[in-house]
Amino acid sequence: MIVKLIGLGAFGISVVLFSYHYNQRFLDWLRFQSLGTRDYIAEKLAMMFIEIPPQRILLAQFLLSFGLGVMVFLAFLPKLFPGIPFAIVVTILGWKAPKPVVDWMFQRRLNKFVLQMVDALSLMSNGLKSGLSVAQSMGLVTQEMPNPIKQEFSLVLNQNKLGVSLEEAFNNLAKRVTTDDVEMFVTSINILKETGGNLAETFDTITTTIRERIKIESKIAAMTAMGFYQGLIVMAIPPGLGLVFYLSDPEFMMPLFTTAIGWIIIMVIIALEAVGFFVIMKIIKIDV
Numbered sequence: 325m326i327v328k329l330i331g332l333g334a335f336g337i338s339v340v341l342f343s344y345h346y347n348q349r350f351l352d353w354l355r356f357q358s359l360g361t362r363d364y365i366a367e368k369l370a371m372m373f374i375e376i377p378p379q380r381i382l383l384a385q386f387l388l389s390f391g392l393g394v395m396v397f398l399a400f401l402p403k404l405f406p407g408i409p410f411a412i413v414v415t416i417l418g419w420k421a422p423k424p425v426v427d428w429m430f431q432r433r434l435n436k437f438v439l440q441m442v443d444a445l446s447l448m449s450n451g452l453k454s455g456l457s458v459a460q461s462m463g464l465v466t467q468e469m470p471n472p473i474k475q476e477f478s479l480v481l482n483q484n485k486l487g488v489s490l491e492e493a494f495n496n497l498a499k500r501v502t503t504d505d506v507e508m509f510v511t512s513i514n515i516l517k518e519t520g521g522n523l524a525e526t527f528d529t530i531t532t533t534i535r536e537r538i539k540i541e542s543k544i545a546a547m548t549a550m551g552f553y554q555g556l557i558v559m560a561i562p563p564g565l566g567l568v569f570y571l572s573d574p575e576f577m578m579p580l581f582t583t584a585i586g587w588i589i590i591m592v593i594i595a596l597e598a599v600g601f602f603v604i605m606k607i608i609k610i611d612v
Contacts, residue, residue, distance in 0.1 A: 458490065
């Protein structure tokens with residue numbers, strides 16, 4: 325008995341010392357995971373011209389994570405074993421999900437912007453050939469084309485009207501829209517404005533380059549689509565077989581949902597499915 329008390333006391337002291345030593349690191353990590361993620365999401369949304377107060381973003385994070393986690397835990401009551409692990413998993417996923425979703429929205433906007441650049445640069449090239457300046461040609465784009473290129477070019481023109489040089493406004497555009505095509509477009513304008521040259525011809529060359537790259541990406545997407553759908557079919561086989569077995573013999577499958585070992589097997593299957601999906605996406609992703 326004395327030995328157990330001594331062991332428990334030593335364990336408690338070690339936990340206290342460990343917590344005291346690493347408490348600042350834990351608090352810094354927790355702050356980064358909350359406020360850092362909130363600020364990152366707010367910044368990305370602002371770059372997409374979506375204004376949402378940071379307080380609402382943080383509230384949405386808590387509702388998606390802890391709110392859904394509590395709902396899952398209550399749904400499994402009175403069974404604590406499957407309820408607690410699934411609630412923890414849902415809480416973590418709910419906390420991590422907004423960031424990749426916002427990244428996907430931002431990348432989708434970038435892709436749409438690049439596609440619109442083909443028509444926008446053709447329009448600017450025609451404007452320059454007719455005697456308009458670069459700013460006036462961009463004004464034609466803001467009048468004729470939809471978002472997001474209308475928003476970005478309008479912001480460039482507004483910054484220029486407020487006293488920002490056109491070169492600096494274009495550099496700000498390259499920082500907001502981080503693609504190679506925009507970098508090439510901005511660099512060509514800044515260099516040719518200083519050294520002189522035919523901007524209209526340069527825009528035509530950039531348009532041709534973007535068109536050829538889009539063709540190559542479309543071919544690659546068509547070639548990798550088969551691997552993607554094959555991966556989805558392979559991932560659908562385990563839950564599909566489980567549904568067939570449950571419909572044909574429910575009593576045979578019930579231990580999978582009523583015992584601790586069964587829930588462990590389900591969680592392992594879900595983890596392996598997630599790893600398989602991640603590996604498949606890495607294999608079929610080809611950067612151009």
